[in-house]
Amino acid sequence: MTITGIDDSQRKAARLAGIAGLVSIPVVAYANFGIHARLIVEGNVAQTAQNIIAHETLFRTSIALDLIYSAALLVVLAALYVILKPVDRTLALLAAVFRLIYALMWVRMTLNLFDALRLLSGADYLRAFETDRVQALARLALRASFDEYYVGLLFWALAATVCGYLLFKSSYIPRALAAFGIVASGWCAACTFVFIIFPGFANVVNLWWFDTPMTLFEIATSCWFLFKGIGPSRLKENDLRRAHAL
Numbered sequence: 001m002t003i004t005g006i007d008d009s010q011r012k013a014a015r016l017a018g019i020a021g022l023v024s025i026p027v028v029a030y031a032n033f034g035i036h037a038r039l040i041v042e043g044n045v046a047q048t049a050q051n052i053i054a055h056e057t058l059f060r061t062s063i064a065l066d067l068i069y070s071a072a073l074l075v076v077l078a079a080l081y082v083i084l085k086p087v088d089r090t091l092a093l094l095a096a097v098f099r100l101i102y103a104l105m106w107v108r109m110t111l112n113l114f115d116a117l118r119l120l121s122g123a124d125y126l127r128a129f130e131t132d133r134v135q136a137l138a139r140l141a142l143r144a145s146f147d148e149y150y151v152g153l154l155f156w157a158l159a160a161t162v163c164g165y166l167l168f169k170s171s172y173i174p175r176a177l178a179a180f181g182i183v184a185s186g187w188c189a190a191c192t193f194v195f196i197i198f199p200g201f202a203n204v205v206n207l208w209w210f211d212t213p214m215t216l217f218e219i220a221t222s223c224w225f226l227f228k229g230i231g232p233s234r235l236k237e238n239d240l241r242r243a244h245a246l
Contacts, residue, residue: 006172006230010083014172017079018226021218024072031065040142048142049120049135059117066110073103080163083230087170091162098159105152112148115141150192153211157189160214167221172230177220184213 035058039051052059077099084092119138164181167173191210195201 006232010086011229013079013082014225014230017076017083018222018224020072020075020079021222022226024069024076025215025219027065027072028069031062031069035059035062035065045135045139046132049138052116052138053120056117059113063110063113066106066113070103070106070110073099073106077103083172084163084166084170087166091166095159095162095166098155098162102152102156102159105148105155109145109148109152112141112145150195154189154192154196157185157192157211157214160185160218161189164217171232173221173224173228177217177224181214181217181221184217188214 039048039055039059041047041051077096080099081092081096084095116138119134119141161182164178164185168175168178168182188211191201191205195207195210
């Protein structure tokens with residue numbers, strides 16, 4: 001086993017990943033649980049439309065926060081690639097691509113919010129439709145984000161699984177934490193895949209249990225990156241040669 005040092009670019013990337021990871025969580029949590037949960041009323045299309053119209057600025061704030069979250073995902077993506085590239089460049093790139101798909105799905109979800117706003121704007125060209133139909137279309141645009149999230153979640157879970165494996169292999173963070181990440185992310189990927197095929201699976205395993213363990217892993221990893229940094233890697237000499245050769 002060979003112990004290798006950490007270069008400055010990896011240290012800086014770890015701090016950046018830690019900051020972006022920890023900033024993104026409260027941002028997206030407030031947007032979705034502090035704003036969307038307040039304005040969107042399940043089973044009441046008319047009330048949802050009225051809430052959005054009455055609090056348009058607040059609704060637009062949630063859009064801005066979702067875009068900040070999307071930007072933070074890209075920062076984490078780039079930082080993790082820099083950190084993990086010396087371990088296995090191919091797998092690090094694969095994880096980055098998976099995380100990019102998740103970030104793009106989140107941008108798509110944000111565009112749905114603009115669609116809902118446009119439908120509820122009262123523009124002249126919408127007068128050809130009945131009010132209840134326009135409201136139903138706006139709610140449909142909002143509902144589409146639910147499905148898009150779980151499509152994106154599958155790729156986020158795959159990215160986190162690969163990252164967890166590379167972190168375990170390198171010992172950049174405690175191996176127990178990395179092992180938890182592999183299990184939590186693999187669990188999320190499996191649950192999401194089954195849920196996409198069989199929506200009734202949500203009655204067996206609550207949706208909250210899909211991604212909560214993985215989210216805790218990402219928060220813990222971000223904290224470790226920011227406050228502890230990454231430790232020396234313990235890779236076999238052959239692995240090091242292979243990583244540098246790619």
